[in-house]
Amino acid sequence: MNYIKHLTGFFERVIQDKTLNPTHISLYISLFQFWNCNRFKNPISISRDEVMRISKISSKATYHKCLKNLHELGYIKYEPSYNPFKGSHVIMFNFTEDLKPQPKTSSKNEPFSEPLSKQVVNKNDTSAKQAVVPSINNTNEVNILNNSNLGKPEQSLKNRNDNFLDNEETNSKEKKLRKKKKGFTEPGLLEIITYFQENNFPEIEAQKFFNYFSSVGWLVGGKTQMVNWKAAAENWMLNAEKFKGVAANHQHLTTSTNKNYAEPL
DSSP states (O other): HEEEEEEHHHHHHHHSSSOOOOOHHHHHHHHHHHHHHHOOOOOOOOOHHHHHHTTTTHHHHHHHHHHHHHHHSSSSEEEEEOTTTEEEEEEEEEOOGGOOOOOSOOOOOSOOOGGGGGGGOOOOSSSSOOOOOOOOTTHHHHHHHHTTTTTTTTHHHHHHHHHHHHHHHHHHHHHHHHHOOOSSSOOHHHHHHHHHHHTOOHHHHHHHHHHHHHHHHEETTTEESSSHHHHHHHHHHHHHHHHHHHHHHHGGGOOOOTOOOOOOO
16 A cells, blocks of 8 residues: 555545544544554554544544544544453545546656647747746836846946946045035145144144044034134144143053052052
8 A cells, every 4th residue: 555645645635625623634644653553454453542642632522523523524434342441443445546647747857838739829920939927026117127137248237337337427526526615725734834833832733633634635523614724723722732631630540560559549
């Protein structure tokens, strides 16, 4: 007995049978296991406790109800035994003959195809071509455009080059807008040093000021174009005085490797 065909036939009957539930199927599979252990010989002797344990049915009422339903629906033949020392008998039916023959294919590795008469043929074309059905997922114009470029590497490369040129053009415009000064002229390093010295500030601070704002394109806060560099220089000087006071306080916290931690700070 081919148990694979038998189970296939059983599940085909289950698909059509709306009266069965998962408990019926679980009980039948348990009975099938008993039948398998008996080398597919009928009848098989079953034990209620053993079948309930395998099928995961905890209620005796549910067990007897499902067993009776399988008997009435023609899946098994149940012969109960009212002797507690003798098991009940079940006859399993063979469902291998219930299988419908499958359509044969031309080759094992080739899928089944419809006859040429059922395919759509263009009357204006001498060759028979199968109609192309658009995919349900390709409903928007973006996907249609992308699909049209498949198999066309030259067109796809041209589109990428066009996008690259557009991005380059946009970036160049942004750079020009940044370089465009609204009434502002970038000062030179010598001019900044002279202004810092006039305010009694060292040349090194003037170089720091020039290097910083030159690196950010003379933008205040990285976004706003500078209008008056002298006002920005005065703010730089005021902040430098504040940082000097903070640095002086931090010097008291410095220590060496020979620090005596028993002494207070």
